[in-house]
Amino acid sequence: xxxxxxxxxxxxxxxxxxxxxxxxxxxxxxxxxxxxxxxxxxxxxxxxxxxxxxxxxxxxxxxxxxxxxxxxxxxxxxxxxxxxxxxxxxxxxxxxxxxxxxxxxxxxxxxxxxxxxxxxxxxxxxxxxxxxxxxxxxxxxxxxxxxxxxxxxxxxxxxxxxxxxxxxxxxxxxxxxxxxxxxxxxxxxxxxxxxxxxxxxxxxxxxxxxxxxxxxxxxxxxxxxxxxxxxxxxxxxxxxxxxxxxxxxxxxxxxxxxxxxxxxxxxxxxxxxxxxxxxxxxxxxxxxxxxxxxxxxxxxxxxxxxxxxxxxxxxxxxxxxxxxxxxxxxxxxx
Amino acid sequence: xxxxxxxxxxxxxxxxxxxxxxxxxxxxxxxxxxxxxxxxxxxxxxxxxxxxxxxxxxxxxxxxxxxxxxxxxxxxxxxxxxxxxxxxxxxxxxxxxxxxxxxxxxxxxxxxxxxxxxxxxxxxxxxxxxxxxxxxxxxxxxxxxxxxxxxxxxxxxxxxxxxxxxxxxxxxxxxxxxxxxxxxxxxxxxxxxxxxxxxxxxxxxxxxxxxxxxxxxxxxxxxxxxxxxxxxxxxxxxxxxxxxxxxxxxxxxxxxxxxxxxxxxxxxxxxxxxxxxxxxxxxxxxxxxxxxxxxxxxxxxxxxxxxxxxxxxxxxxxxxxxxxxxxxxxxxxxxxxxxxxxxxxxxxxx
Numbered sequence: 045x046x047x048x049x050x051x052x053x054x055x056x057x058x059x060x061x062x063x064x065x066x067x068x069x070x071x072x073x074x075x076x077x078x079x080x081x082x083x084x085x086x087x088x089x090x091x092x093x094x095x096x097x098x099x100x101x102x103x104x105x106x107x108x109x110x111x112x113x114x115x116x117x118x119x120x121x122x123x124x125x126x127x128x129x130x131x132x133x134x135x136x137x138x139x140x141x142x143x144x145x146x147x148x149x150x151x152x153x154x155x156x157x158x159x160x161x162x163x164x165x166x167x168x169x170x171x172x173x174x175x176x177x178x179x180x181x182x183x184x185x186x187x188x189x190x191x192x193x194x195x196x197x198x199x200x201x202x203x204x205x206x207x208x209x210x211x212x213x214x215x216x217x218x219x220x221x222x223x224x225x226x227x228x229x230x231x232x233x234x235x236x237x238x239x240x241x242x243x244x245x246x247x248x249x250x251x252x253x254x255x256x257x258x259x260x261x262x263x264x265x266x267x268x269x270x271x272x273x274x275x276x277x278x279x280x281x282x283x284x285x286x287x288x289x290x291x292x293x294x295x296x297x298x299x300x301x302x303x304x305x306x307x308x309x310x311x312x313x314x315x316x317x318x319x320x321x322x323x324x325x326x327x328x329x330x331x332x333x334x335x336x337x338x339x340x341x342x343x344x345x346x347x348x349x350x351x352x353x354x355x356x357x358x359x360x361x362x363x364x365x366x367x368x369x370x371x372x373x374x375x376x377x378x
Numbered sequence: 379x380x381x382x383x384x385x386x387x388x389x390x391x392x393x394x395x396x397x398x399x400x401x402x403x404x405x406x407x408x409x410x411x412x413x414x415x416x417x418x419x420x421x422x423x424x425x426x427x428x429x430x431x432x433x434x435x436x437x438x439x440x441x442x443x444x445x446x447x448x449x450x451x452x453x454x455x456x457x458x459x460x461x462x463x464x465x466x467x468x469x470x471x472x473x474x475x476x477x478x479x480x481x482x483x484x485x486x487x488x489x490x491x492x493x494x495x496x497x498x499x500x501x502x503x504x505x506x507x508x509x510x511x512x513x514x515x516x517x518x519x520x521x522x523x524x525x526x527x528x529x530x531x532x533x534x535x536x537x538x539x540x541x542x543x544x545x546x547x548x549x550x551x552x553x554x555x556x557x558x559x560x561x562x563x564x565x566x567x568x569x570x571x572x573x574x575x576x577x578x579x580x581x582x583x584x585x586x587x588x589x590x591x592x593x594x595x596x597x598x599x600x601x602x603x604x605x606x607x608x609x610x611x612x613x614x615x616x617x618x619x620x621x622x623x624x625x626x627x628x629x630x631x632x633x634x635x636x637x638x639x640x641x642x643x644x645x646x647x648x649x650x651x652x653x654x655x656x657x658x659x660x661x662x663x664x665x666x667x668x669x670x671x672x673x674x675x676x677x678x679x680x681x682x683x684x685x686x687x688x689x690x691x692x693x694x695x696x697x698x699x700x701x702x703x704x705x706x707x708x709x710x711x712x713x714x715x716x717x718x719x720x721x722x723x724x725x726x727x728x
Contacts, residue, residue, distance in 0.1 A: 275488040281444055282483075283503045283554060284476030287468075293502070294491050301493070373538040374492055 045366075052362045056355065063354055064116070064347070068109055071343050077101065078125045078341040099125055099344075112347065121348030126340050131348035134333065139352075140223035141211055141329035145322070146314040148245045149253035154307060157257045161264025161303075162296070168269060176261055183258030192251035192324035199247055209326040212241045248325045252318045256310040263306050267299040274298070301372050308364030315360060316353045388460070389417040390562050390594040391441065391479075396454035396464075398433070398440050410436040412618035412669060413454070420561065423588060423595040425609035425626075427602065427641070429663045433618040434598045435484075438564045440464075441596075442481055443471040458562065477507035480555035482584075484567040486547035490539035496523075496550050497535030503557040522553040526583060545576035549583070556587060563588070564596045569604065581607055602645055606630065611703075614638050617666040617674035620697060623705040634700060634711040637675045669694055673708070681710040 079095040080087065087095075096102040100111070100122075115122060121131035164176035200208025212218060212225050218237035221228050226245070229238025271277065272295060280294040322331035330349060337345035369375050396414045401407035411433040418424050426434040439445050440452050443463055456463040458479060463471065475481075483489040491499060500522060501515040510518065516535065523531035526549040539547055548568060555563060565584060569577035585608055588595045597609055605612055605626065612629050614622045614637065622635040633639040640659035647654075661678040668674070672687035673695045685691040686709055700706035 275483060275485060276491040278444060279483060279489045279551070279554075280491070281472075282442060282475055282481045283506070284472045284474065285502060285506050286472065289502065289506070293494060293498075298491065298493055372493055374540050 049362065049366070052358075052365070056358050059358065060351060060354060064113065064351060067347055067350055068105075068112070071346055072105060074341065078343060081339070081341040082125055099123070101343075116348075116351065121351070122344040124337075124342055124345045126336065126342045126345065131344050134345060135330070135349060135352055137223055138328060138330050138333045141225070141327065142315060142318070142322075142331065144224050144226060144241075144245060145248055145252060145318060145327060145329055146311060148249035149314055149318075150256060150307065150311055152249050152253040153256035153260055153310070157260030158264050158300070158303065161261040162268055162299075164261070165265045165268035165272070173265075176265065180258035180261040183254045183261075186254070188251060188255065188318075189320040189324055191254055192248070192321050195247050195251050196324060206247050207240075207244045208247060211244050211328050212237065213244075216240055244327075248318075248321050248327050251324070252314060252321045256307075256314070259306055259310065260303060264299065264303050267302050268295065271295050271299040301368070304371055305364060305368060308360065308367065312357045312360035312364070316357050389419050390459060391418040391596070392455070392457040393417070393437075393441065394455040394457075396437065396440060396456060397452070398436050398445065399451045399453075401449055401451070410618055411440060414615070414618075414620055416613050416620070416623070418562065418594040418596055420594050421588070421592040422611070423585075423597060423609050425597045425599060425605040425612040426615055427599060427605055427612055428615035429600055431663050432615045434615050435566055437615075438481065438566050438596065438598050442475060442479065442564065444475075444481075473507075476503050476555075476560075477558045478560050479562040479564070480558070480560040482548070482551050482555050482563065482565040482568045485571045486544060486551050487539060487571070489551060490547060492539055495536055495538055496542070500535070500550070500554050500557060503554055507558045518557070519553075522557055523550065526550070526553045526556070526587075527579075528553070544572050545579065548572060548576075548580055552580070552583065552587070556591075556593075559591055560593060562594045562596070564598065566598045567600070568597075569601070570599075577604075584608070602641060614641070617663070617669065619669060619674070619707065620705070621675065621707040623697075625703050628704060632712075632714050634704070634706050635675075635708045636679045636681045636710075636712055639712050640678075679710075681708075681712070683710055685709055 077092075077096070078099065078101065079092040083091055083095060093102065100108065103111075112122065119132055123129060124131055124134055127134055160176055164173040167173050196208040199206045207213065216237050218225065218229060218234055218241075219232045221231055225241035226238050229235065229241055276298075277290065277294050280290045285294075316330075318327075318329065319331035319335055321327065322329045323335055326332065330353065333345065334349055336342070337349065394415045396411055397409065398411040399407050399409050414433070414437055416424065416426075426437060428434050436445070441456050441463070443466065445452065452464055454464060458474065461474075463474075490496070497516060497519055500519040501512070504510050504515040504518055505512070508515075519535055520531045523534055528534050528546055528549050534542070534546070534550075539550075542550065548571075552568075563584075568584065569580050572580060581604060584595065584597075587593070595608075597604060599605060609626050612624060612626055613620045614629075614635060616637055622629070622633070622638050624634075629638065630642065633642050637659070640657070643657045644659060646656055659678055665677045666674040667677060670688060672689070672691075673679070673682070676682040676686040679686070686695070688694055691709070695707050695709060697705050697707040700711075
């Protein structure tokens with residue numbers, strides 16, 4: 045087991061090196077530099093040169109590359125040209141927001157998706173089943189930003205039931221410990237702060253969770269339909285077990301195996317930043333930071349964030365593989 | 379197998395005119411089982427024999443009430459200890475299944491839940507049908523696994539199906555089916571997925587257990603070797619109907635239905651001289667014609683004549699009395715000019 049984990053972690057190194065070369069080349073190929081973006085179109089050449097010198101952007105590319113690589117090993121990705129602060133610091137501030145959003149989106153997707161998929165399969169061929177199939181197709185097909193705008197327009201702007209932008213009401217002066225706003229509120233017993241942060245999560249979480257929801261419904265439904273016809277379910281029935289036992293132990297347990305993989309992969313995907321959703325709801329997570337970094341040619345933030353997110357993605361996948369082994373004894377790593 | 383024959387007593391299972399029809403939207407309904415009748419007495423072993431698709435497995439699933447509800451219609455009568463099962467409620471069937479009537483399936487790997495330890499799969503039957511707590515159930519599970527010849531049962535209980543060999547898995551399934559000492563055991567091709575050496579062990583095990591407990595056994599198989607070693611009575615099925623029934627020795631000595639004869643002739647024999655060709659039945663089960671048009675086997679039969687067709691004879695070929703303990707569905711059966719060797723001995727001077 046330990047060998048397996050170490051092996052997978054070592055695989056990270058070539059992935060990251062390759063990713064970094066691509067990133068570095070791609071970012072430098074973008075038209076306009078960070079100085080231009082920061083100082084505006086009418087900046088004098090002197091100002092630009094000064095700016096570039098300040099951030100080390102005047103040196104040859106290979107020097108920049110090697111220096112970045114050397115620092116990255118110690119998790120130092122340099123300073124952001126936008127905020128003038130270390131990239132790692134900005135990341136630690138932003139990433140909790142994305143984690144929170146992902147968590148709520150997945151709770152929504154799993155909580156609604158698995159029961160929906162399961163009951164659609166139990167009533168296979170019924171109107172409910174057909175509706176769930178069509179609905180989940182729609183869920184995958186609707187562009188996220190469109191759905192996000194609709195939700196915001198209806199529930200935040202028109203009805204005014206829920207907040208439609210930000211992570212917390214700016215008038216609340218909440219104490220920050222972990223930058224997980226809901227968690228911070230609970231830890232400091234600032235209940236209104238926690239509740240307000242929670243309300244801010246609802247609409248973005250629904251918008252972001254819709255695609256995973258649709259995928260989970262489809263996979264659960266297909267998987268249950270598959271498992272119901274398995275020989276071991278017939279065996280369980282032949283043993284005269286109560287229907288509830290047959291369902292719980294023999295149907296649901298096996299049907300959820302492929303669903304758990306999907307959940308893991310989707311979680312990894314959402315964690316790497318929901319640029320569209322965060323933009324619509326001005327939700328201060330990693331996605332919004334990435335968008336801003338592109339706008340302002342903030343190379344340090346882009347490089348640092350994308351590398352860190354790649355690490356997160358690989359780690360989440362590793363977790364998925366390990367947990368799959370726990371759920372399915374056949375693939376358990378010994 | 380000693381010629382114990384059926385023990386006295388009322389039959390455990392009485393199947394009468396059982397018919398199973400599968401219907402799918404947009405397709406003609408398929409009659410998989412077409413008026414099958416047979417009895418099984420306590421301690422008796424009967425064989426349902428036939429090629430794939432002849433309806434033997436569907437018969438067994440219908441008896442157990444394990445066929446899906448949708449698109450399947452079951453008619454006729456299945457009485458277990460005098461209790462009618464066709465049309466019986468789900469809760470009553472669940473009470474009987476696993477407790478009084480049990481089943482062993484063909485493919486032990488797919489028939490076991492891959493994500494649940496063997497132990498749980500054994501104890502769940504006990505917990506469901508016998509008043510036991512978890513501790514007693516796992517103690518009993520050890521006894522059961524030991525009884526079916528699984529070495530080191532305490533360790534095996536914690537293992538998963540994929541960690542066991544094919545033979546061990548089938549033994550585990552048998553342990554589960556025997557957990558509540560059922561009065562009827564249906565074994566649906568229990569040895570098909572196993573190595574030949576393991577096959578013999580499993581059959582031996584089933585035989586012992588049945589003899590020990592007086593359980594009635596219905597053996598479903600296409601393998602005449604299994605029949606020869608195990609069954610008291612044999613029912614040969616073809617295209618959903620029983621076409622010949624006889625006591626085992628009788629059937630092997632004097633098969634009357636040309637189909638039965640063909641089955642016996644197609645078994646390779648060690649005592650045949652080298653180079654003797656095997657004699658397969660020509661054609662395949664797919665050549666069967668509907669019974670309403672004539673004998674389903676007629677297209678493949680060497681004895682077939684015009685009156686095997688309903689159009690000529692005016693009626694569906696009936697299953698009729700064919701000597702003591704025998705029934706036959708055939709208009710032109712195989713004939714035996716000389717009495718078989720056993721018969722002359724019986725007829726010798728007293």
